[in-house]
Each structure stands twice: as C-alpha cells, then as structure tokens.
Amino acid sequence: MSGPVLEIRGLRVAFPGPRRSLRGARTVVQAVNGVDLDIGARETLALVGESGSGKSTVARCVLGLVRPQEGTITYEGRPLGPIDKRPAELQRAVQMVFQDPGSSLNPRMTVAAIIREAWKVHPAVAPEGDRRQALAQVLADVGLDAGLADRRPSALSGGQRQRVSIARALALQPRLLVCDEAVSALDVSVQSQILRLLVDLQRTHDLSILFITHDLAVVRQIADRVAVMRTGELVESASAEQLFTAPAHPYTQQLLGAAHDLEGTGATSQATRGAGSGE
Numbered sequence: 001m002s003g004p005v006l007e008i009r010g011l012r013v014a015f016p017g018p019r020r021s022l023r024g025a026r027t028v029v030q031a032v033n034g035v036d037l038d039i040g041a042r043e044t045l046a047l048v049g050e051s052g053s054g055k056s057t058v059a060r061c062v063l064g065l066v067r068p069q070e071g072t073i074t075y076e077g078r079p080l081g082p083i084d085k086r087p088a089e090l091q092r093a094v095q096m097v098f099q100d101p102g103s104s105l106n107p108r109m110t111v112a113a114i115i116r117e118a119w120k121v122h123p124a125v126a127p128e129g130d131r132r133q134a135l136a137q138v139l140a141d142v143g144l145d146a147g148l149a150d151r152r153p154s155a156l157s158g159g160q161r162q163r164v165s166i167a168r169a170l171a172l173q174p175r176l177l178v179c180d181e182a183v184s185a186l187d188v189s190v191q192s193q194i195l196r197l198l199v200d201l202q203r204t205h206d207l208s209i210l211f212i213t214h215d216l217a218v219v220r221q222i223a224d225r226v227a228v229m230r231t232g233e234l235v236e237s238a239s240a241e242q243l244f245t246a247p248a249h250p251y252t253q254q255l256l257g258a259a260h261d262l263e264g265t266g267a268t269s270q271a272t273r274g275a276g277s278g279e
C-alpha cells in the first residue's frame with residue numbers, strides 16, 4: 001500500500017496577539033498547537049471545529065501561505081514549503097476552493113477569462129491549441145452551461161459562482177483540493193448540490209480533499225474521515241461513520257448534540273438564511 005498523499009506532523013503556528021497593556025509585551029495566539037493529519041489518495045478528510053479553532057491556519061499552511069513555527073507538511077513524501085518556493089508541479093497539485101467566490105472571483109473578468117488565467121500560470125496543463133476544448137470540458141465537469149462562459153461573476157448565482165471557483169481549481173488538474181468553508185455561504189439546497197458535485201469530482205478525477213467546515217451537518221454528505229479541532233489541537237479523528245454513530249470525545253458529542261438540536265428545530269444557520277431558492 002502506498003502512504004498518505006498529504007502528511008502533516010507536529011504543526012505549530014503562533015501569531016502575535018494583542019498587548020495586555022499599553023506598554024506590555026505582545027501576547028501570543030497559539031493558532032495551531034501540534035497537529036498531525038494524514039489524507040490518503042482519493043480520500044476526503046473533513047476538518048471541523050468552532051470558529052477560531054485553527055482550521056483555516058492549517059489550510060493556509062498546506063497552501064504555503066502561512067509558515068509554521070514547527071512541524072512538517074509533505075505531499076507524496078515531498079516537503080510543501082512556502083508557495084513561492086514550490087516547484088510548479090507541486091503548486092499545481094494542491095489547489096484551493098475559496099469560501100466566498102463573490103470576493104475571490106475578479107468581477108471584471110468573464111468565466112472563460114477566469115479559467116484561462118490559471119493556464120497562463122501553468123501553460124503546460126493545457127497547451128494553447130487545446131484550450132477551447134479544455135475550457136468546455138472543465139465547465140461541463142462542474143455542471144456549468146457553456147453559454148455562461150461569457151458572463152461575469154455578478155451575472156451568476158451563488159451556486160454557479162462556487163462552480164466557477166471549483167472549475168478554476170480543477171483546470172489545473174490538481175491532486176489535492178483544499179476547500180475552506182466552501183459551502184458555508186450557500187443556502188442549504190445549493191450546499192447540497194455543491195457537495196454532491198465535489199463527491200462526484202473526487203471520484204471522477206481521483207482527488208484527495210481537505211474539507212474544512214465549522215458545520216458538522218455538511219460533513220455527513222462528503223467525508224470519509226473526520227478530524228475534530230479545538231483551540232489549535234485535534235481532539236478526535238475517526239471514520240465519518242464511527243464519528244457520527246459513536247463519538248468518543250465529549251467535545252465531539254457536544255458539537256454533534258448542537259447540530260442535532262439545530263436540525264430538530266429546523267433552525268440551522270443556513271436555513272435561517274432562506275433555503276429552497278435553487279441556485
């Protein structure tokens with residue numbers, strides 16, 4: 001058997017915090033405090049935990065946007081350093097799907113231009129002559145009508161924008177997708193469509209996915225394994241099935257209990273934002 005695709009060992013990240021007093025020394029926020037994680041080939045690992053628990057900081061380390069004080073991150077055994085020091089092939093292999101495509105997609109560019117831009121940075125992925133075909137293919141892969149290629153993000157729905165964001169990542173033929181709260185801003189029904197798309201893409205494109213969310217309810221639909229984070233540390237890691245049926249840690253039980261209560265009253269955060277509107 002081959003080893004994990006992504007291997008995180010002893011990850012520690014501290015940020016300067018607020019000063020205790022006007023002339024006092026700065027405090028330190030230990031955002032990530034000794035995290036170990038593995039993601040296998042074609043595996044979806046959900047990293048869950050409340051806001052501020054350090055999930056995005058882990059993601060930013062994997063993407064090479066934050067430099068950890070301690071620890072190692074390897075991709076197929078090769079160290080994943082800061083993004084500007086990564087070989088092109090590793091830059092391409094690890095792609096990000098953003099939380100809020102509304103602000104991460106350039107409002108002045110069309111869908112086609114947004115996707116083609118990825119190939120300017122990594123031209124070898126889609127040779128010039130093949131790009132029309134490659135564009136049509138990637139739009140089809142994410143379930144976007146070819147007729148939308150000339151639209152700008154403002155002329156798309158939230159769900160369609162998230163599909164563009166996924167298409168942009170997919171255009172680079174990644175091996176690992178990092179999705180940080182990628183469905184958190186969407187209505188429940190649209191959330192579910194995007195989750196289904198990610199599950200399909202994971203199979204058809206042999207992807208590994210690091211799926212980050214504060215919302216345990218969305219994890220059921222997508223995760224093979226779940227790791228629960230709290231104040232910079234992992235408290236539990238288990239198969240999704242095991243975690244949902246027999247959570248071992250009191251904190252996980254508490255998170256699950258909270259998710260159940262919200263489902264029971266129909267008052268999940270997304271539902272209150274107005275579901276059922278389609279994309």
Ligand SMILES: Nc1ncnc2c1ncn2[C@@H]1O[C@H](COP(=O)(O)OP(=O)(O)O)[C@@H](O)[C@H]1O
Nearest residue numbers: 015016029031050051052053054055056057058
């Ligand atoms: N760039 C930064 N500078 C200072 N503190 C930060 C920075 N990024 C994150 N933090 C702090 O680190 C902790 C973890 O944040 P984050 O990783 O964003 O958590 P999550 O994604 O789980 O909500 C929080 O206390 C946050 O305020």
Ligand SMILES: [Mg+2]
Nearest residue numbers: 055056057181
């Ligand atoms: Mg976050």
